[in-house]
Amino acid sequence: MKIKPLQILAHIILILGVLLMVVPIWISFASSTHDSVSILTEGMKFNIGEYFSRNYNEVLNEKGGWSEEVTAAKMFINSFIMALGIATLKVTISAMSAYALVYYRFKLAIPIFWLIFITLLVPLEVRIFPTYKIVSDLGLTNSYTGLILPLVASATATFFFRQFYRTIPDELLESAKLDGANSWRFFIDFLVPLSKTMIAAMFIFMFVYGYSQYLWPLIMTTSEKYWTVVMGMKIIFTESYEGVALPRTAERFAYIILSMLPPVLVVVILQKWFIKGLIQTEK
Amino acid sequence: MSFLDLKNVTKIYPNGTKAVHETSLSINEGEFMVFVGPSGCGKSTLLRMVAGLEDITKGDINLEGKLINEVDPSERDVAMVFQNYALYPHMNVYNNLAYGLKNRGIDKQTIEKKVNDAAKLLQISDYLQRKPSMLSGGQRQRVAMGRAIVRNPKIFLFDEPLSNLDAKLRIQMRLEIKKLQQKVGVTSIFVTHDQVEAMTLADRLAVINNGIIEQLGTPIEIYDNPKSLFVAGFIGSPQMNFLDGNLKNKTLSAEGFEIKDINSDFEGEVTLGIRPEHLSQTENGLINLKVDLVEQLGSDNLVYGQLKDKKDFCYRCPGNQTIEKGTNLSLNIENNKYYIFDKSTGKRVN
Ligand SMILES: Nc1ncnc2c1ncn2[C@@H]1O[C@H](COP(=O)(O)OP(=O)(O)O)[C@@H](O)[C@H]1O
Ligand SMILES: [Mg+2]
Numbered sequence: 001m002k003i004k005p006l007q008i009l010a011h012i013i014l015i016l017g018v019l020l021m022v023v024p025i026w027i028s029f030a031s032s033t034h035d036s037v038s039i040l041t042e043g044m045k046f047n048i049g050e051y052f053s054r055n056y057n058e059v060l061n062e063k064g065g066w067s068e069e070v071t072a073a074k075m076f077i078n079s080f081i082m083a084l085g086i087a088t089l090k091v092t093i094s095a096m097s098a099y100a101l102v103y104y105r106f107k108l109a110i111p112i113f114w115l116i117f118i119t120l121l122v123p124l125e126v127r128i129f130p131t132y133k134i135v136s137d138l139g140l141t142n143s144y145t146g147l148i149l150p151l152v153a154s155a156t157a158t159f160f161f162r163q164f165y166r167t168i169p170d171e172l173l174e175s176a177k178l179d180g181a182n183s184w185r186f187f188i189d190f191l192v193p194l195s196k197t198m199i200a201a202m203f204i205f206m207f208v209y210g211y212s213q214y215l216w217p218l219i220m221t222t223s224e225k226y227w228t229v230v231m232g233m234k235i236i237f238t239e240s241y242e243g244v245a246l247p248r249t250a251e252r253f254a255y256i257i258l259s260m261l262p263p264v265l266v267v268v269i270l271q272k273w274f275i276k277g278l279i280q281t282e283k
Numbered sequence: 284m285s286f287l288d289l290k291n292v293t294k295i296y297p298n299g300t301k302a303v304h305e306t307s308l309s310i311n312e313g314e315f316m317v318f319v320g321p322s323g324c325g326k327s328t329l330l331r332m333v334a335g336l337e338d339i340t341k342g343d344i345n346l347e348g349k350l351i352n353e354v355d356p357s358e359r360d361v362a363m364v365f366q367n368y369a370l371y372p373h374m375n376v377y378n379n380l381a382y383g384l385k386n387r388g389i390d391k392q393t394i395e396k397k398v399n400d401a402a403k404l405l406q407i408s409d410y411l412q413r414k415p416s417m418l419s420g421g422q423r424q425r426v427a428m429g430r431a432i433v434r435n436p437k438i439f440l441f442d443e444p445l446s447n448l449d450a451k452l453r454i455q456m457r458l459e460i461k462k463l464q465q466k467v468g469v470t471s472i473f474v475t476h477d478q479v480e481a482m483t484l485a486d487r488l489a490v491i492n493n494g495i496i497e498q499l500g501t502p503i504e505i506y507d508n509p510k511s512l513f514v515a516g517f518i519g520s521p522q523m524n525f526l527d528g529n530l531k532n533k534t535l536s537a538e539g540f541e542i543k544d545i546n547s548d549f550e551g552e553v554t555l556g557i558r559p560e561h562l563s564q565t566e567n568g569l570i571n572l573k574v575d576l577v578e579q580l581g582s583d584n585l586v587y588g589q590l591k592d593k594k595d596f597c598y599r600c601p602g603n604q605t606i607e608k609g610t611n612l613s614l615n616i617e618n619n620k621y622y623i624f625d626k627s628t629g630k631r632v633n
Contacts, residue, residue, distance in 0.1 A: 169367065169369065171365045171367060171369035172369050172371070174334075174336050174356070174363070174365070174369070175363070175365060175369040175371075175430075176371075176382075177335075177336070177355075177356045177357050178334060178336075178356050178357065178359075178361060178362060178363050178383075179357075179382050179383035179386055179430075179434075180357040180383055180386035180387055181357065181382075181386055182357065185386065189382070190371070190373075193373045194372070194373055
């Protein structure tokens with residue numbers, strides 16, 4: 001096969017793109033294995049240092065925060081729970097509401113769909129005060145429920161599920177009905193398996209969305225026990241180090257590297273389904 | 284009361300389309316009924332009302348003497364084979380067949396036995412573990428049939444199940460469906476727009492036009508004795524020849540010839556229908572045909588040409604006769620087999 005100049009150019013652009021994304025991560029990782037003093041004096045590192053285990057150990061186990069109540073490990077768990085809750089519920093609720101919109105042909109289905117759709121114009125940040133009021137009136141501040149609940153509705157996912165369901169031929173539903181499937185069985189036995197890849201993709205997006213929430217957890221947690229990773233990024237390891245006012249830069253790099261792991265993990269686990277869906281359509 | 288009874292069934296879609304009009308029909312147990320008609324005449328709609336997939340606007344449907352208008356499709360115990368088969372793409376063939384049984388709470392061993400029996404009957408035992416996307420058109424067709432048979436339903440419904448197959452396979456599957464139905468003995472309704480399919484499959488057939496059953500009867504009855512211009516033109520291949528004429532005092536005058544002593548008191552503008560196969564060559568025959576084209580089918584020749592008034596006309600003769608293009612043939616109607624229809628209403632008058 002002859003390689004054309006255009007292909008070479010395309011590959012150069014792709015390689016540059018990859019470098020642009022990978023190099024900063026590598027620098028963060030390399031720097032996280034040195035000690036803070038050398039980073040502060042010599043700048044960021046490209047090579048692996050010898051403080052890997054010490055830095056990561058400190059990050060995971062040292063209590064931080066103003067009242068020294070929370071460890072980074074705890075924050076990872078909090079974020080993970082929050083992201084998992086948000087992603088799971090968002091996907092479940094969107095899939096079900098799209099099902100109702102597409103298959104129960106009630107008169108208001110289209111207005112309701114558009115109503116759901118325009119909520120894209122009012123993200124949480126816009127309605128944060130009323131949302132906070134409601135959550136605090138319900139006594140849900142400083143709880144996982146409070147972290148998750150206001151974020152579980154998703155117009156985007158509803159939209160994608162709706163578009164997908166509409167491509168499924170009507171005969172499939174009719175055939176299933178004649179085979180004795182009720183509405184619930186049709187959803188579980190047909191729509192869910194057929195939209196497996198869609199679910200995986202949505203789950204990935206929504207997990208990352210939940211994981212990177214900043215403003216909402218910041219406002220609604222007063223107890224450090226519910227701090228999340230992204231909040232911690234601003235606060236943790238900024239205090240002085242052994243009496244000398246030096247930021248603990250190496251530990252912060254380690255923290256950043258660790259904070260990337262849960263979303264990466266989710267992508268790695270779900271990518272099998274995701275890729276399969278891209279290369280073979282089962283419709 | 285017969286097995287399946289439709290009484291004055293009407294369907295008007297929400298957008299105002301009147302698809303089926305005051306249709307009444309009785310189907311006996313074990314009968315193979317075919318609905319045939321041109322595309323858009325309402326045959327699928329009628330079938331889907333029997334299945335419960337469409338609401339009935341007006342009228343009653345009774346199955347075994349029980350009104351089923353409001354019965355959910357899942358409770359009707361009917362099975363349907365769709366045009367595109369509607370196989371479950373994410374399930375393998377085994378599960379496609381087993382799904383309906385599982386939903387009815389049948390135990391695993393029984394399901395396995397039934398699925399295997401049906402698979403054997405349809406010769407799909409080797410593909411049970413395959414997904415539908417890995418099957419050929421004919422195999423998919425069999426799976427769709429299997430899915431219907433395995434449940435042992437009260438009625439089989441077929442909505443143009445053969446139209447996605449190539450010509451050869453279509454004929455083969457047509458035979459198999461007929462054999463299978465005779466073997467299993469389940470009451471069946473088969474919808475098609477193909478009159479050959481209709482004629483070959485049906486115990487009785489209903490010719491539908493514009494949401495109305497034009498004629499109901501055995502294939503031969505309908506072929507021999509069409510009650511309307513529409514039925515006459517629709518059933519039979521090649522199509523019946525139609526000529527304009529005038530009927531007066533039991534004498535029909537058409538362009539170039541007359542027929543006397545016609546068994547009808549009708550007077551006025553008529554359409555004369557003659558089947559291509561009801562003609563024979565004689566000297567000084569009624570009809571003069573100038574041959575344009577001959578299609579040799581082996582057993583038969585289809586001779587196409589024009590009459591004096593440039594009207595297209597077809598004559599079917601045995602395959603052993605050689606007929607040259609450009610010759611003039613003189614033809615007679617055999618045994619007075621002609622049909623006369625009132626030109627304005629299309630009703631048969633002789
Ligand atoms: N869901 C529907 N809504 C409105 N009109 C319909 C619908 N389905 C079919 N029709 C109309 O009803 C008539 C009969 O349709 P159908 O029963 O599908 O015909 P056939 O199966 O004989 O080709 C057609 O004119 C068609 O356009
Ligand atoms: Mg149809």
